[in-house]
Each structure stands twice: as structure tokens, then as C-alpha cells.
Amino acid sequence: MDAGTLKAGDKIPPTRFLMQQFNLSDNAVYRTIALLKAEGYVHGQQGKGVFVRDRRALISGTRRILIGITQPDETIHHRHSVRVEAPEWVAGILGEGECVNRAQTVQRGDVVLQASQSWVSLEVAAVVTEVDEPEACDPSWQAVYQQRSGQTVTVASRTVDARIATPQDRADLGLGEGRDEDRDENHALLVMRSVYVTGDTVIGVGEGVYAPGHPLALS
Template sequence: MSPRSSLPDDGVRQRQQQIAANLRALILSGDLRAGDRVPSTADLMAQYGVTDKTVQRALAILKAERFVEGQKGRGVFVTAQVPVVVRASHYPHTAPDQPHPWITDNASRGRRGSVELLHVGEVPAPLQVAAAFGLEVGAPVVVRHQLLSLDGEPAELVWSYYSLDVARGTRLAEARKIRGGTPGVLAELGHPLRHAVDQVSARLATVEEFTALRLPGDNPVLRQFRVVFSDNDRPIEVTVMVKAGQHFEIQYSLPEPE
């Protein structure tokens, strides 16, 4: 008879997915740190009341997500992968002659960031983008679409939108990278960035996102919808960021209570 499991069955996910979720939570919380040995197969079988095959499937999920790695003859260990902590109140700004903020910010953490420009052009404004700009749905806007990678792995998809009266005929509409990012260009055009409002949600990836981010399974993505305002509260940039959930944590700093 199998021992009684200490993990209640949620009745929806397969047992290996539930075990992987528990171990993943321990890793992300820091209770299991880089270099720590994951409990042995025998221990996990006893703890969760499952077979060897189920434990191996659970570990395979975490290996695909690069949270753990097997070391022959020693066991399974937590990798050095650490999520990028994104401060919700932080809007990166880099001097025009400097690399993209994604590159410099990650370099300061000892990580290797890279940016691939996927597309620049005029597109019909999606509903949420149009509403932010006060435009009709489908009105033409300029979009800059990028893929951000971390240590060689796709980490984030970014779509930055601009109204035509701001972007047409400027570097924002050119199909080339902008050294230092777009804030400097907007400032040069007379639209300094004053503040931004973010909405963050979690959901499963679309087919496009799943493929581009090379997700290992049904990992959730974080969708960050940001509206950036210039003088007189004019919305000047709308950005949609879709982040591979296993790579990121969002940090909030709250003001002193009034």
C-alpha cells in the first residue's frame, strides 16, 4: 500500500504537476537555494505517496524549466537561476550613448541580457492601446516589437506603441535599434517622461507567446500593460510586456500611510 500523501490532490492537475508546483514554490521562495540538493526520489515518493515514475516526471518538469539539474551519482540540485526582480515603480532611463537598459540592468546583476528587434511599423491600434491614447480602435499607430533574452534564453516580449503624430518620421518609426532605448528619443522630441501607470496580470501564454518565449510547459506569463505620460498628463507611450513567469518577480514599494 502506498503511504498517505502529505500533498492534498487538487483534482485538476496531474500529480507530477502538483509536486513540481510545490518544489518550484520552495525554490522561488528561497527555501531551496542554488546548490541545495532536492529531496531524494525515495523521500519524495514517501512524502507524496506516489510512484518513482511520478517523481521522475515532476523532476523532468523542473529540469525543463531549468530550476534543477541532475548530477550523475549525486542527485538533483537547484540551479543558480535567479528570477529578475522588477521594481514596479522603476522606468529605465539610459543616456543615448549607452546600451539598452535591459542589457545594463542585467549586467549589474551578473546576467547577460540581449535585445532583438522583431518588427517596426504602422499597425491598427488594439482596443486597450487605442483607449489609452484616446483613439478609435483600429486607428494606425507605430509599434516597436522586441524580444528580450536573459543568459541566451527568451524572457520577455515587448510591444511599444506611439501615436503617429509623435512617431512618424522619427527614429521611433525606423526599423533599427535605438541605443539607450526610447525615453531619450521622446525627450528629444519634446515629450519627457513624467510618470507611468502599470497594470499587471497573470495568464497562460498564447500560441505566439509560447513559441517565441520557448516556454517548457503551461507556465503562466506576466502581462504588464504600461501607459507612460509626458507633460500635462499626455499619454506618450503604451507598452505591453509579456514576461516568462519563471524568470521574473514584481516588487512594489508602498509610500508611508497618510
């Protein structure tokens, strides 16, 4: 959708088609569509199907990313802030070399809703020293950088995809806990990647992985 494959108003292909194309179960497809609805990317029309929403409806989502808004019953748990060499896919966007990798989860009660990581340039770290500290930035590092540097931070692009949970995803989101360890759990997850820029300069890359099983309406 963000890549332009589907346009606003386009109808999402039928469940059976998606099952065959991506080799997923019907439950995995239902969960993925539910997550896309929750993020405002698609909406259902009774008796007609599921359709792509206008990107302008996602403004509130962008605002949440930049200011770090959480719902009243949500909490952020910081996992780590470490200096690393940018992974290959991040280096292709942010540039090769050292950056700050930050990881955190968002929880509602004991349930992990989202696991996210960001890779922040050292230029930002020089202004927002908090990104190197082992705690969450409140507001977000993007908002702090914008305030201190006087440069506007925008989301240059957002791409959304779905994937079957990797072992790391399962560990981060607590999937499979309390279950038979030998049981095959093919959880379909929504993955959102964002690129943050000031002008034409990329200053950070983010990835959010959203857990299945939210109390979402599928209709």
C-alpha cells in the same frame, strides 16, 4: 497591486487559495510569485509569508523602462516596427487610429527572458523617426522623445497580472521548444502593461511578457 487591490504590507494569499481562485497548479503559482519578487513587487519574510512591497521600491524599474537599461549579459533583439491600427485595448488608452507597433525580445545568451511590444503615437514618430526603423532604439524611444521635444515622459500607470501562456506567448518566448508538441504546458507568465504620457497626453502603451524558468530564489 498597481490597481490598488493590494496595498504595501498586505500579505499575499496562501498558495492553495490562489490555486483554487485562478485554477492554477502549485508550480504555476510558485513561478508567478517568483516573477513578482524578481520585479520587486513582493518580498518574502521567513516563516511569515510573502508581502506586497512599497511602490517606491519600483523607481529603478521605471528608470529602466524610460532609458532602456539592460544588464551586461542581456541583449535586445528587435522583431519589427510596423504601422497598424491600434488594437481595441490599446485604442481605449492611446486613442483610435494608426500607430507604430514595435516588438522586441530581451535575451540572456540563448534564453529569451522577455517579449515586449509598444504602440507609439504618430506624434512621437514625427519627432523620433527611429521608431519606424527596423532596429532597436538605444536609448529607448521614450528617452529620445524626451530629449528632442523637451517634454518630460513619465509612466502614468503600470499594471501587473499573470496569465497562462497563449500560443503567441509560447512562440515569442520559445516555450515548449524541444518538447513533446502534444504535451500540455501550462506556463504562468507575468505580464506588465505601462502607459507613457507627457503631461495629460498619452503618447504610448507598452506590454512586457516575462518568461518562466528564470534562475530565481523562491524563498
